Amino acid sequence: MDNIKKNDRRISIVLNGKEKTYEELEKDKQAYEEVLNQEITATEEISATQEKDEHDEFPWLLSDNTQKQSSPKVVDLGERRRDKSKLEAPYWDDGKSERSPKLPHIKRKKKKRFEFNLNLKALPLGLIGIVMSAIIVGVSFGFMMLTIFTGETNETSTPATNPVQAPVSNEVPTVAMKGEIPVLGVEVVQGGAFSQVETGDETAQVIKENGFAATLAETSDRVYLFIGLGLDREQARVIGNIYDANGQEVYLKPYAVSANGVVENDGQASFLQTGVDLYQQITLLSVNGFANGGSLYTEEMLSDLKAIHDEFLVLGDAFSNNEVQQPLASAFQSALIGAYDSLQNFISSNSEADLWQVQQHLLNGLTTYEQLITTL
Structure with a gap:
């Protein structure tokens, strides 16, 4: 390289310790250009050949902007084959399948039929009679229970006189006729139950001495202490609340007085029916007096009460x-x-003591009415 001079076209190269000198000749330049042109031409021919081969090998490739358009006259068997394979796939409810799956076959045991042949001729007559009797008793018992729980009774049946089991009837009975006994139904305020009459009577006397009302209702096994009453549960609660405020424990329950006897004539029927009507009217007004101080009394109400009272007097x-x-x-x-007179005193004096006298007379009349109708 140090031997290169200006305008000197020789090149000196040291290779493996040996120096070689090359000179650029004009003819070499021409030869080089010819060789270069030949290589360029060969390269272009090879490129053209490759493009031609690629074009021949993939004639079906389309450009990105070109869309495949199927001819309506050409049937794509491959697509048909794929659709058919889809239909043969397991069934799903997609609306495309032509058939649903079959349930697996299960071997089921055949059920043996149970045949029952009743030969009445072979049965003894005693056994047949027992079966028929059991059926009749069962049906009768069923009707009896239905009647008890639904309250559907015929006109001749009446509730028991037991104060514990007797059903309540707060409706005003219709006008009695010969042969019918009106039912007196109230809601009583019970102050206790005793096994001996003497013990119950002592408790009743103490309650009355304190200014309240009390009477005893005797049954076969118990003696019940009644200390107030109303036509229904709400009215009885008014009386019960007064006792609660004074430390007396109470129990509210329905009480219906009735009997299975008959009335001999229309006079007796009118006496009993008018007495029940008067009893209920006085009970209503007495409880209203406790609850509202008599402010709900009207002239029409008192006039109707007086008319029933006067009618009842002439039927004695x-x-x-x-x-x-x-x-x-x-x-x-x-x-x-006595209950009517005590109510009139309350209207004049507005004293609660008169209302307790009304309650006392009503309790006495309740037990007396029960004793009277049981003799019919």
Whole structure:
């Protein structure tokens, strides 16, 4: 390289310790250009050949902007084959499948039919009679239970006189006719139950001495202490709340007085029916007096009460022909008259003590009425 001079076209190269000198000749330049032109031409021919081969090998490739358009006259068997394979795939409810899957076959045991042949001729007559009797008793018992729980009874049946089991009837009975006994239904305020009459009577006397009302209702096994009453549960609760405020424990329950006897004549029927109507009217007004101080009393209400009271007074001789029934009828009439007079005193004085006297007469009349109708 140090031997290169200006305009000297020789090149000196040291290779493996040996120096070689090359000179650029004009003819070499021409030869070089010819060789270069030949290589360029060969390269262009090879490129053209490759493009031609690629074009021949992939004639079906389309450009990105070209869309495949299927001819309506050409049927694509491959696509048909794929659709058919889809239809043969497991069934799903996609709306395309032509058939649903079959359930697997399960071997089921055949059920043996149970045949029951009843030969009545082979049965003894005693056994047949027992079966028929059991059916009749079962049906009768079913009707009896239906009647008890639904309250559907015929006109001749009446509730029991037991104060614990007797059903309540707060509706005002219709006008009694010969042969019918009106039911007196109230809601009582019970202050206790005793096994002995003496113990119950002592408790009743203490309650009455404190200015309240009390009476005893005797049954076969118990003696019940009644200390107030109303036509329904709401009215009885008014009386019960007064006792609660004074430290007396109470229990509210329905109480219906009825009997299975018959009334001999229309006079007795009118006496009992008018007495029940008067009893219920006085009970209603007495409880209203406790709850509202008598502010709900109207002239029309008091006038109707007086009319029933006057009618009841002239019916007192309906049981005069019977020595047992007449004293009980007179006691029942006296109890209602005393209740009416005490209510009139309350209207004048507005004293709660008069209302407790009304309650006392009503409790006495309740037990007396029960004694009277049980003799019919």
